Amino acid sequence: MRELKLMKGNEAIAEAAVRYGVDGYFGYPITPQSEVMETLMAMRPWETTGMVVLQAESEVASINMLYGGAGAGKRVMTSSSSPGISLMQEGISYIAGAELPCVIVNVVRGGPGLGTIQPSQSDYFQSVKGGGHGDYKLIVLAPSSVQEMADFVGLAFELAFKYRNPAMILSDGVIGQMMEKVEFDEYKPRWTDEEVVKNNPWGTMGKTPDRERNIITSLHLQAHEQEAQNIKLQAKYKEIQEKEVRYEEFMCEDAEYLMVAFGSAARIAKKSVEMARAKGIKAGLLRPITLFPFPFKEIDAFSDRVKGILVPELNAGQMVEDVKLAVNGKVKVEHYGRMGGMIFSPDEVENALEELIIGG
Amino acid sequence: MKEEIIIAGFGGQGVLSMGKILAYSGVMQGMEVSWMPSYGPEMRGGTANVIVILSDESISSPIVHEFDTAIILNQQSLDKFEKAVKPGGLLIYDGNGITHHPTRKDINIYRVDATAEAVKMKSVKTFNMIVLGAYLKLKGVVEMENVLKGLKKSLPERHHHLIPMNEKAILRGGEIIQEISVVE
Structure with missing residues (x-):
């Protein structure tokens, strides 16, 4: 319960x-x-x-x-x-x-x-x-x-x-x-x-006689050792990218225009999608839940299906760069943003979709 | 049913807590709710406002710039939010300290003299509950039973002895809204 x-x-x-x-x-x-x-x-x-x-x-x-x-x-x-x-x-x-x-x-x-x-x-x-x-x-x-x-x-x-x-x-x-x-x-x-000891054998919870001591450090003075650590980290990030992408789709099945937004902007954009739909515009929203790993493939899957992508963000245009990387020029991508603590309204975003993507 | 409300006034008037009680009442009624305060550098004497949305369905945006209802408790807020009421929507305002009254013809405007009434009732702190009662009389979005449950939920236990006083204020608000006239 x-x-x-x-x-x-x-x-x-x-x-x-x-x-x-x-x-x-x-x-x-x-x-x-x-x-x-x-x-x-x-x-x-x-x-x-x-x-x-x-x-x-x-x-x-x-x-x-x-x-x-x-x-x-x-x-x-x-x-x-x-x-x-x-x-x-x-x-x-x-x-x-x-x-x-x-x-x-x-x-x-x-x-x-x-x-x-x-x-x-x-x-x-x-x-x-x-x-x-x-x-x-x-x-x-x-x-x-x-x-x-x-x-x-x-x-x-x-x-x-x-x-x-x-x-x-x-x-x-x-x-x-x-x-x-x-x-x-x-x-x-x-x-x-x-x-804690059983789940995290790498932790510094006191050395026992049956093992070497655990060392927690980010210092590797030998360049080849640091590179080995970098290679290990990159392999881990690749695995995370492959396995842990999370996102949510809203009215994307038949969407001709896509919005990609995260967090609070996604809430506002969701209402913008409803408003666009009420006007007969087939809009949809893809909301990345994990920003790293970013849903590159999942956004790219829309490249051939939609006529344009709007990325509303409460900033000067940041995630839009990753959306552009995802679709790699195959479809038009525009950003719409407010900055400095100002918040766009659902109709501002819906207007931006019409002006920047549909009419643009 | 979906009701998008802005409550706006001075900090210290109980704007945020009125919104919280309304939101909790919605929860008690099994509705979806959101409560989004202006949390800027407002302080006692400054302006404060909160957007409350009550809906039978899930709420997409907690931030809207047009409202079904505006509950307005000072002049600055009236100047700012009169134009944000949807055509056909409702504007309720406390007449205390208002010199420029609302003028729109395409919305329903009601005046509730809650400040004066609270003084009469010798219970200045329940002023916001008089306003809430007036609103609930006009738009019964939540049942009184659930409002009382919401009140109980949103007040810390040490203040539960104040519930009867608040209930009285809510009911009084419902009564005095009868006495006020629609502004021409």
Whole structure:
């Protein structure tokens, strides 16, 4: 029996983390995601599941606490918003290099710089193309509802541990701040110390006489060793690309025009599709759920079927580059965006479809 | 049924909590709901608004720029949102502090003097429930039984002793909406 609540996306992240059996949350407050830590503090999970909730002195400290906790094989997570995530990039690169699982939630606000506290999707590049230094990838999930905010906590941890790779939940101020109905699973117990050791034999949980010591590092001074590590990482990313693509289609069966949108923009675009359909325009929506791995093949499958693709995003045009890569010039692709925390309305997007794609 | 509502006024007037109670009432009635606040640098005395959508079907966009109903509690919000009501839609406003009254002819406009009534009832904090009661009288989107359940759900337990007072305010709102006239 799942439990039904009315909650903000940020609150759902916190509730889901406790219920999933997360071992530690380390964070630093920033709008529009401060409710994540506020909810955790109010829940006092250290008294029930034993989960640690700690306000660090900065985002740099939070991400390095994650590095330590993840190195010991624990389920650890943090959340922040754009400027805070920028501060974490060095640590994220180290965690990716050392191949450790953890979950990072970014409730994006407008930038660059301190920017605005209003919603934006302008951290797409930072999330899927690097952000920190070196050749690495995060597994990136883009929730578009409060339910997905809750569900993706567990999914992100599962994928992170399966591939020993940091996973990011890329949300924004719309999904973080709005309330919707959300259903939760029963509480799951945290891993015992024995389970941590058994499930994560690579973790630094104390050396036993029967094995060599485990070393967690992202430092390989010999170039050939670093290259070997890079080759291993790239093989892993290829496997993730092959096996873990997730997306959702809405009214795509007979679509002549396609929209590709993620997260909050996908919610707005869904209504735009309904509006277009009401006018007799056969529009459809493909919503990438994983931004890495990106549904390249699945979007390319529409190249021969549709007359044009519109990519509405709350940014200056970021995911549109990946959509263009996917279709490789076979069909017209245009971007429509608002920036700096401004949010387009469903009819603005529908108009853009008519002007840029159908009439353009 | 689908009802797209904007509630707008000063921060501190209970705009967000009115929306939350309405949304919770929808949940209690088995509807799909969304509650999207303006969470900008608003503060007490600044402006605050929330979009609440109640629907029998799943809600695509929680953000809309046109509304079936606008519940307006100050002049700035009236200036901003009168034009955002769909033709044939409903605008309810509290007359307190309003100098430029709404003028549109293609929407239904009602005035509820909830601020004055709350003072009369010696219960200034339940002002927003008077407005909610007025709205529910005009558009019975949720049953009163579910509103009371929603109220109970959205108030922390330590405030549950205030429920009868809020219920009274909701009912009073329904009564005084009878006394107001449609603005010509």
